[in-house]
Amino acid sequence: MDAFMQAAIDEARQGLAEGGIPIGSVLVHRGRIIGRGHNRRVQQGSAIRHGEMDALENAGRQSAQTYRECVLYTTLSPCAMCSGAILLYGIPKVVIGENQTFLGEEALLRERGVQLEVLHNGECLQLMQAFIAAQPRLWNEDIGE
Amino acid sequence: MDAFMQAAIDEARQGLAEGGIPIGSVLVHRGRIIGRGHNRRVQQGSAIRHGEMDALENAGRQSAQTYRECVLYTTLSPCAMCSGAILLYGIPKVVIGENQTFLGEEALLRERGVQLEVLHNGECLQLMQAFIAAQPRLWNEDIGE
Numbered sequence: 001m002d003a004f005m006q007a008a009i010d011e012a013r014q015g016l017a018e019g020g021i022p023i024g025s026v027l028v029h030r031g032r033i034i035g036r037g038h039n040r041r042v043q044q045g046s047a048i049r050h051g052e053m054d055a056l057e058n059a060g061r062q063s064a065q066t067y068r069e070c071v072l073y074t075t076l077s078p079c080a081m082c083s084g085a086i087l088l089y090g091i092p093k094v095v096i097g098e099n100q101t102f103l104g105e106e107a108l109l110r111e112r113g114v115q116l117e118v119l120h121n122g123e124c125l126q127l128m129q130a131f132i133a134a135q136p137r138l139w140n141e142d143i144g145e
Numbered sequence: 146m147d148a149f150m151q152a153a154i155d156e157a158r159q160g161l162a163e164g165g166i167p168i169g170s171v172l173v174h175r176g177r178i179i180g181r182g183h184n185r186r187v188q189q190g191s192a193i194r195h196g197e198m199d200a201l202e203n204a205g206r207q208s209a210q211t212y213r214e215c216v217l218y219t220t221l222s223p224c225a226m227c228s229g230a231i232l233l234y235g236i237p238k239v240v241i242g243e244n245q246t247f248l249g250e251e252a253l254l255r256e257r258g259v260q261l262e263v264l265h266n267g268e269c270l271q272l273m274q275a276f277i278a279a280q281p282r283l284w285n286e287d288i289g290e
Contacts, residue, residue: 041206048193048202048230057193061186064289084229084250085193089289105229108253144209144234 004028005097005119008073011038011051012127018043021142022127023051025074027059027091029066035059041142050142051075052082056089067091075124077104079143087112097124101132102143149173150242150264153218156183156196157272163188166287167272168196170219172204172236174211180204186287195287196220197227201234212236220269222249224288232257242269246277247288 004026011024015038027035037054040046049057052074067089077099078086086094086109093115099106106116132139149171156169160183172180182199185191194202197219212234222244223231231239231254238260244251251261277284 045206046202047204047206047234048198053193057191059192061190061192061286063286067289080229080232081226082229084225084227084232087225087229089192141206141208144212 002073002095002119004033004071004073005075005095005121007033007036008051008075008097009121009123009127011036011055012075012124015039015043015051016127016131021138022131023074023076025051025055025072027055028071028073029062030069034062034066034070039142042138048081050079050082052078053085056085062089064090071095073097075121076128077102077106077118078109079104083109086114093117095119097121098128100125101128147218147240147264149178149216149218150220150240150266150269152178152181153196153220153242154266154268154272156181156200157220157269160184160188160196161272161276166283167276168219168221170196170200170217172200173216173218174207175214179207179211179215184287187283193226195224195227197223198230201230207234209235216240218242220266221273222247222251222263223254224249228254231259238262240264242266243273245270246273 008024012022016022020042021039024038040049075097083105153169157167161167165187166184169183180203185194220242228250
């Protein structure tokens with residue numbers, strides 16, 4: 001398995017262990033992780049710390065040039081907010097664990113020239129299926145539904 | 146002047162006084178401010194705390210129903226990230242101070258049914274023009290350019 005997707009899954013599992021929503025992400029610059037994160041809605045009472053946003057935030061301030069050499073790995077298809085952040089910073093490629101439990105703004109990202117790779121990863125899928133079954137209200141809150 | 150846009154401008158001015166980027170925002174639910182914020186790139190070394198994101202974060206966790214009864218006020222046209230957050234949470238209306246120094250994803254928001262009102266506010270415009278002239282590199286960093 002891709003080591004970077006494994007790192008994103010490790011983040012998702014850490015979030016789950018904290019009582020949170022199991023979605024993780026890592027931002028990779030030229031083969032090196034420069035930011036890693038997971039959803040912190042529960043842990044920080046956050047409305048904006050989705051996994052991808054947390055990874056971007058933890059990477060700190062970066063130049064436009066750096067973002068343009070990055071790949072973002074995320075265990076779940078990115079929602080409108082996280083997709084917007086990907087577009088803002090011009091991240092050219094996103095590797096997605098699964099998009100079966102939630103299909104984000106993949107069409108918009110593709111339309112804007114972002115390269116997407118969907119892994120259909122069983123571990124990512126199992127994590128989300130179990131979480132959604134256990135906490136449907138929390139999940140709906142996280143996606144504004 | 147609209148009291149809520151004034152509150153957003155107050156936030157922008159507070160950000161400027163802190164040495165930051167002068168963009169402010171307030172989230173208004175049924176005529177009451179439930180979250181206020183300003184850009185914190187400089188103050189917190191943040192890549193995700195744009196003015197609108199900061200207001201959303203400071204409002205805390207809210208239900209989908211609450212967001213659907215909100216109006217977001219922002220001193221500047223919302224970028225892709227902030228527009229994505231508006232779409233995620235289904236905020237139906239955004240009041241924008243100005244869109245002359247930066248035109249965000251207004252077309253996308255309109256296409257998705259978000260009502261936009263652009264005030265062409267002189268104070269918002271002056272704040273951004275002066276800031277961009279003084280700190281062009283910082284501004285470019287904030288918009289991924």
